[in-house]
Amino acid sequence: MLLSEQEQHDIKSSESITSNKYEDGYIVSVRYISSNRSYYFYTSDDSLRVNDKVVVETVRGLELAVVIGEPKDIREFVLDLELKPVVRRATQEDEENYEINLEKAQEAYKICEECVxxxxxxxxxxxxxxxxxxxxVIIxxxxxxxxxxxELLKELAAKLRCRIELRQIGSRDRSKIVGGIGACGLPLxxxxxxxxxDGISINMAKNQYLALNIQKLSGHCGKLICCLKYxxxxxxxxxQGLPKIGQKLHYDDKIYKIASINVLxxxxxxxxxxxxxxxxLDEVKELIESYKEG
Structure with a gap:
């Protein structure tokens, strides 16, 4: 059984490392509790079910995650990548630690803000x-x-007393983390x-006959809205086959110019x-054809 393109993409994004082949075990899809991103992980536990909470090993360390897809036999897939493992089912202590860490993260944020x-x-x-x-702690x-x-790292290390990772992100990732409501009235x-x-270009707006108003075409991140791609x-x-905007044609003994087309x-x-x-549109095409024939 071959993985779909989306599944292959997700697996490649699942913080995998060197090439390896599995003789047994399962692939399970999970989503981090702290974000909306999902990844594939390796597990030997086929009893995992959707909404079960698990602890997974990531490049950042141990993370709490929730199962969003039941385990699939890894032998059914063509896989040349080594997946990070599901360490264990989450315990009550794990869930309590997660809540404690949320409070500690708020304190770390305030301390870092003061240092900055x-x-x-x-x-x-x-x-x-x-x-x-x-x-x-990841800042x-x-x-x-x-x-x-x-200097900031020295200050934080002395006050937080743990490993510190400072991670710079772009404006699109910032909007992803902060969230908000889009122009459509739905969450971003x-x-x-x-x-x-995905890469978004102004040509996509032109392709959809949208007015090139950058302010209206920009999202919370200041970049072109992602839905232009959809x-x-x-x-x-x-x-395909539509007349061009600005094309002139005869109608009722007058010359008109095509100003706009609603393709829908x-x-x-x-x-x-x-x-x-x-x-x-059908009438316009007939006019153009008759003009060519005439």
């Missing part, structure tokens, strides 16, 4: 989070320029279901210095 202010560093803190065993921040945080896609960010392929298909409804807006009319 004292050292006058040009960086904006976004979030602090501990690994499950509290052996490391996430954004900055326009490179920041020399050597990046903070709910998007795993990775229907781009369909618009590309629907635009088939409505075409024609403009002349004296008049504006709306025709269906």
């Amino acid at each position: 202010k004292q050292l006058d560093l040009k960086m904006r803190l976004i979030k602090a989070e501990y690994t499950l065993d509290a052996s490391k 996430i921040y954004v900055a326009d320029e490179r920041v020399d945080f050597r 896609c990046c903070s709910t279901f998007l795993g990775d960010f 229907e781009d392929d369909e618009y590309t298909r629907l635009r 409804t088939g409505a075409v807006r024609l403009e002349s210095p004296e008049n504006i009319i709306n025709l269906h």
Whole structure:
């Protein structure tokens, strides 16, 4: 059985390392409690069920996660990657430690914020989070320029007394972490279901006949909204064979220019210095064909 393209992508993103082949065991899909991202992990426990909480080993350390897909026999898949393992089922103590770590993370955030202010560093803190065993705290921040945080690390190490990782992220990742409500009235896609960010270009807006108003086309991150990508392929298909915007044609003994096309409804807006009319796309195509034949 071959993995789907999405499953292969998820597995490649599951913090895998060297090549290996498994003779037995299972693949299980989990989502970190602290985020909406899902990954595949290796487990020998086939009794795991959806919504079971587990402790997994990641490149950051131990993390608490929830099972979102039942285990699948690993021998059914073509797999050349070594997956990080599910360490164990989560215990009551693990869940309690997770809650304690949330409170500790808030304190770490405040301490780091004070240190940043004292050292006058040009960086904006976004979030602090501990690994499950509290052996490391990850401080996430954004900055326009490179920041020399050597002094900051010394200050934090003395006050927090654990390993410290300072992680700089971009504006899109910031929106993913912070969240918010989009122009559509729903929670941001990046903070709910998007795993990775696709490349978005202004040509996608042009392809969908959208007004090139950058302010309206930009999301909370200041970049072009991700949803421009969702229907781009369909618009590309629907635009095949359409007349060009600005093309001139004769109608009722007058010359009109195609001003806009609604590819979903088939409505075409024609403009002349004296008049504006709306025709269906089929009518416009007939006019163009008759003009060619004539």
